Amino acid sequence: MEATIDGRKGMSINWEGSAITRPRMVVKPERVSELIDIIKNEKKYPAPVRAVGFQHSITRCAVADGGTIIDMGNFNRILEFGQRHVRVQAGVRIYDLVKALDARGLQLCACPEFGDISAGSVACTSNRYISSRGILGQISSTVVGMKLVIPQGTKLNVTAKQPDMLNVMRSSFGLLGIVYEVTFAVREKIGFVVKRWQMDLDDLSLAMAGLNGDGIGVRLTVYPFSNKAQLETRHSVKLETATRQWKPTLRAWGWNCLVPLVAQLFKRLVPSSRLRGKQLDILLFQAQKMFTRMSQDRIAEMSAVCLPRCRMPKWGRCTYTTWAFPADDFSLLVEKYVAFCLQYKRDHGFRCDLPTKALFVPKDPASLLSYAADGDVFTLDVFSTGGKGWEDFLIDLNRFCSANGGVPLLNQTKLLSQRQAVRGLGRKLVTFKRLRRNVDRHDRLSSTFYQPLVG
Ligand SMILES: Cc1cc2nc3c(=O)[nH]c(=O)nc-3n(C[C@H](O)[C@H](O)[C@H](O)COP(=O)(O)OP(=O)(O)OC[C@H]3O[C@@H](n4cnc5c(N)ncnc54)[C@H](O)[C@@H]3O)c2cc1C
Structure with a gap:
């Protein structure tokens, strides 16, 4: 696993360069076992632990001051194509996925315009795209399966058979676990x-x-x-x-x-x-x-x-x-x-x-x-x-x-x-806060960006 320690200099972590973060560690794991090690080893990999894709967000949502940044760039394989789904690693670039599906006469059930973003980030954060019949406005809503490493350092496999859990994970913002694999619903091209x-x-x-x-x-x-x-x-x-x-x-x-x-x-x-x-x-x-x-x-x-x-x-x-x-x-x-x-x-x-x-x-x-x-x-x-x-x-x-x-x-x-945030999202945010506190009691994944919003 490649690792750099980049504390003093700071690094830009968003699209327009307005978010500078000073993590203690930046790591680029290749295997899920390494992800587990990062989550478990609190001394070597201090909190907050934040996974990043292409760092093309426009807010400070990927900052990890004093903590650990996990670059998911090595998790870049498309694992399985089906007629109704595609299974990918979390670091896969959405543009590459769109093109690979296109070559098979398939497409995502959402229509992203900017493809230089990762499957893992769009699976668990809020996004908005133009919709039309058969096409949803949020890519996260097209996720039918997700695999994560949760704060306890264990793997969690969420499938369509657990709709409530999937519902939570689609807007978990990397606060309930590091996503390492995503299954998206796909459809024939329109x-x-x-x-x-x-x-x-x-x-x-x-x-x-x-x-x-x-x-x-x-x-x-x-x-x-x-x-x-x-x-x-x-x-x-x-x-x-x-x-x-x-x-x-x-x-x-x-x-x-x-x-x-x-x-x-x-x-x-x-x-x-x-x-x-x-x-x-x-x-x-x-x-x-x-x-x-x-x-x-x-x-x-x-x-x-x-x-x-x-x-x-x-x-x-x-x-x-x-x-x-x-x-x-x-x-x-x-x-x-x-x-x-x-x-x-x-x-x-x-x-x-x-x-x-x-x-x-x-x-x-x-x-x-x-x-x-x-x-x-x-x-x-x-x-x-x-x-x-x-x-x-x-x-x-x-x-x-x-x-x-x-x-x-x-x-x-x-x-x-x-x-x-509370005024806009109401009781749902309170529910999420409660869940987050139960799942991540030691605040392994929560950062200075998310902490004030989701407690
Ligand atoms: C030119 C441009 C156009 C854009 N157009 C749109 C648009 O039309 N619609 C729209 O909705 N957005 C748009 N965006 C925003 C962008 O698509 C999203 O912010 C996207 O999530 C960024 O992907 P990323 O891989 O760079 O994520 P990052 O910025 O690297 O991460 C985003 C968040 O996800 C978390 N995260 C990343 N990977 C994981 C993982 N594996 N597990 C858990 N958490 C993870 C990070 O910690 C962070 O909180 C645009 C951005 C740009 C620069």
């Missing part, structure tokens, strides 16, 4: 068709009222400072012929890689935030319009939207935070959110320089801490290039979201307070 409309924000509620939500995926882009929005719907369709794949890939690459780089360049070249924000809004809105003309109504395969990686320099990346809101009246929430952004800009001079996104996720009680457990939701994904003023904005944004019935995603909502 395609999708998108339709997009651009509009003034004033027309949004009318446009959204026309969507019945029944199996239709919805993605919304909101430009609070330009009074504009784009609505995108996605329908699942049968794949009959091979289709050209580059347009959906281009869209995913454009949004995840190019737009942040352009926004960061703007920040350097145009010092006035007022001017910069307006120009960027116009540029992005026009780019979305042009793209709509190119790709409207074409059938594409789901796997085409999954990006292998995003090779942008750290300075050219963006960041985001996420909350979920009941889908009923979401257009009203958008109105309030826009008013909040405008007021915040007037009071503090800060505005997010990237548009805000929202995704429809249908009711999904498959995990205990699912943000969509009680009904259909829209996630509100607030994007920014970060920098001065962003963290202060996040504190007020969290207050706004919490006060308006928002539910946080524990690993994807930045600067979340315990009160806001």
Whole structure:
């Protein structure tokens, strides 16, 4: 097992480089027996013990100050393909899995856009993706089996025959055990068709009222400072012929890689935030319009939207935070959110320089801490290039979201307070806290990030 001790220097542990952690040990085991040894040997491998995949989270959820980081990179084998499932080790890259399934005429039952993430992390944390008929909004909900090393240093095999335990493990955030193997449900490949409309924000509620939500995926882009929005719907369709794949890939690459780089360049070249924000809004809105003309109504395969990686320099990346809101009246929430952004800009001079996104996720009680457990939701994904003023904005944004019935995603909502977590997740969080305390009495796996949230 490779091991490094990297305490003093610190290491970056998230996508945009905003989370620096100072673990005592960083280890890269190859076998489950080594994982067990790490968990059992408290002296050699101090707490907190956190497994990491590709360290592409946007919060501090992977930090392990003074503790042990387990790099799962050697657990990278796809173990078994079935007609209805695939079994993989936890360090397998989701993009590699998507491609391997694609070659067999299969796909995951969720549609990830950014594939440089690990099977182990998405199996046990909250995530949100565009859904449509037969396609769920959370990858963790498609997990039908999981193998873990629990804090007692023993192996635990959770299968579909233990639905309650699976329900807990799908949102266990590495706090109940280190995941070393995952079985995902898979299905035959299907395609999708998108339709997009651009509009003034004033027309949004009318446009959204026309969507019945029944199996239709919805993605919304909101430009609070330009009074504009784009609505995108996605329908699942049968794949009959091979289709050209580059347009959906281009869209995913454009949004995840190019737009942040352009926004960061703007920040350097145009010092006035007022001017910069307006120009960027116009540029992005026009780019979305042009793209709509190119790709409207074409059938594409789901796997085409999954990006292998995003090779942008750290300075050219963006960041985001996420909350979920009941889908009923979401257009009203958008109105309030826009008013909040405008007021915040007037009071503090800060505005997010990237548009805000929202995704429809249908009711999904498959995990205990699912943000969509009680009904259909829209996630509100607030994007920014970060920098001065962003963290202060996040504190007020969290207050706004919490006060308006928002539910946080524990690993994807930045600067979340315990009160806001409890308010959003309610009794389910209390249940999880109790379970965690029973399973991990000596706080082997809990970190400074999770401890305030889940006690
Ligand atoms: C460009 C970009 C686009 C993105 N788009 C989306 C998106 O559309 N939707 C979305 O939901 N997210 C998105 N994300 C966020 C990202 O997909 C998730 O945060 C994902 O979980 C990161 O995977 P990772 O392997 O890098 O996990 P890490 O950051 O390495 O770990 C994440 C968490 O999981 C824990 N963990 C990791 N492996 C294990 C294991 N084996 N056992 C137990 N615990 C473990 C870690 O300790 C940590 O708490 C995006 C991120 C980027 C950078």
